[in-house]
Amino acid sequence: MARIVVIGGGLGGMAAAARLAKLGHEVALLEASGQLGGALAPVERDGFVWDAGPASTLLPAALRDLFRKSGRPLEKELGAELEPLPIVREHRFADRTSIRLPGGSRADQHAAFEELGTGLGDKWVRHVDIYADVWTLLRQHYVEAPWDPYTKGAVPKELAALFAIRETLYKRLRHDFRDERLALVAGYPAVAEGHDLRNVPSWVGVHSYVEQIFGGWRVPGGMGRIAYLLGARLQTRGVTVRTGVEVLDLVVREGRVAAVRTAEGDAEADAVVVAVDPRRLPALAPYVERTMPAIPPVVAHLGLRGDVPELEHELVIHEEPMLTVRPGGIAPDGCTAWTVHGRGKIAEDLLDALARHKIDVREHVVTRVDLSPRDLVEQWRGSPMGVLWQGRGTVRNRLGPSTPITGVYAAGAHAAPGAGVPFVTQSAALVAQLIGPA
Structure with missing residues (x-):
């Protein structure tokens, strides 16, 4: 039985910990913030609940395989089936035409x-x-x-x-x-x-191609349920979970990892799974010095009351700035929960920009949570968008599932095969393949 320390309690870290514990290893997961989930942990205020990061997924087989290989099937845990999206998103263009993309x-x-x-x-x-x-x-x-x-x-x-x-x-x-x-x-x-x-x-x-062949899928009750269920799965599998623990670096002796250094002391390890931005760890930073994080958008989570426009699962407005509206949050009776993302040259409030496109909900706002890209990166200790593409060499510059340090593996959005729920989930499967059973 190997002692494995997983750094990071987002989707990649939780998925890796669950798989490795099921394989018989002694697993400890260290998370710097006070809760698990990372970008899957929902945002809540005044009775409203919003997906903090992704609101749907491609390739649902990745999540299903994770839950099946670490315990009970996903649908049994959810008590419901994943919901296929008939329309993945609506795109509206500057010439006032639009397409509802199946x-x-x-x-x-x-x-x-x-x-x-x-x-x-x-x-x-x-x-x-x-x-x-x-x-x-x-x-x-x-x-x-x-x-x-x-x-x-x-x-x-x-x-x-x-x-x-x-x-x-x-x-x-x-x-x-x-x-x-x-x-x-x-x-x-x-x-x-x-x-x-x-x-x-x-x-x-x-x-x-993946979107066309496999479609988009929504989790009943929001993506936050995946984080909650994985947290419960870690408890079932006997994973030691420690939140509020800031990892400072890896301890490497003779080219092999020996421990994880924290402000509370060293945690000895036979193997380490890094499920955070590896640039945060001095031992790994030299290997990823050519990479940069992809910056998250400007985000506004909105609690709305009254009659507001009915929108698709996701609406994209292709003008400057580019706006993405996701109306699928959880809200009290008589209310609606929207999330708005903004990218590009943002010189006005996101709701003013929406109003220019005949979607004016400014008078319907009863609560609002605004988050800058910096807020999100600080909150998540990295970007859920993973590594910024800087040309064809980027695919070789990011780590994962193995790394140049013996006994150190990489999972999550910053690792191969990349960002997005299915690929982050799959990164944990790749690490588990390499480490193998106890």
Whole structure:
């Protein structure tokens, strides 16, 4: 039985701790804040509850596999099924046209884009189709199997060739779409995570394929329920959870991790899983000095009373600034809970910007929580958006699931295979594969 310390109590850390404890290891989880959950922990005020970070997920199999491999199935824990989203999001454009984007169906997406303009459906599905082989390659050699960029010849040639492609997503979208609206839809997932498409490799556009094939899914009661259930799962599996513990560094002896240094003393460890931004730990910082965090958006959580517009699960307004509205929070009777994200040049209040687009809820606000990107990064000790894309080399500059220090592993948004609920969840599975059973 190995003594394993997991640093960070967000989704990646909790998922890794649950899996490793189920494999028979002695696991301790250290979280700097006073609660578990990270970006999944909900925001609550005056009877309103909002998703702090993601409000839905792709690839629900990742969450289902986590719960099945660490205990009871997810749906049994929830007491309900995950809910498929008929419309993943609505996109509104500067010319006042819009598209309601379905997920999980090539034919439905084709029809939706044909309504936007004759021939646009063909152009859209042709673009998405190019990522079918990309997804197969990524799934087999990167998302579902640990990759090792530190050992010569360990990366499959096909994967190495994909990661060496110089083409950016910006260039790919400009090549495939003369209609700017299609490029905005395809580029949105990366832009929403804080990336400049000129610095994003074209293969990252695989998100559109995953969304089309698997669709979007919502957790009944909000994503915060996943954090709550995982916290309970850690207790069931006998994980020692310590909150309010700030990790200062790793203790490395002769090239191998020996302990985790905290303000309260050293915690000895045979292995360590780093599920926070590794730049925060001096022992790992030199290995990720070329990386930067992707900056979160400006966020306003709104508690609204009275009649407000009925919106889709997610509404994106593609103007300056880009606004994303998520109306799916929990609210008292007669009220509604919205979350608004803003990106770009924000020179006015987010609600004033919304009002310019004929969505005026300013007089309906009964409570409000405003959070800057800095607030979010400080609260979460890092960015849930993970590592900023700075060109094709970024994929090799971030850590995970292994690291150059023996006995140290990386999970979470800052590790491979990247940010987003399914990929962060999968990062824990990759670490568990490498460490193996006790």
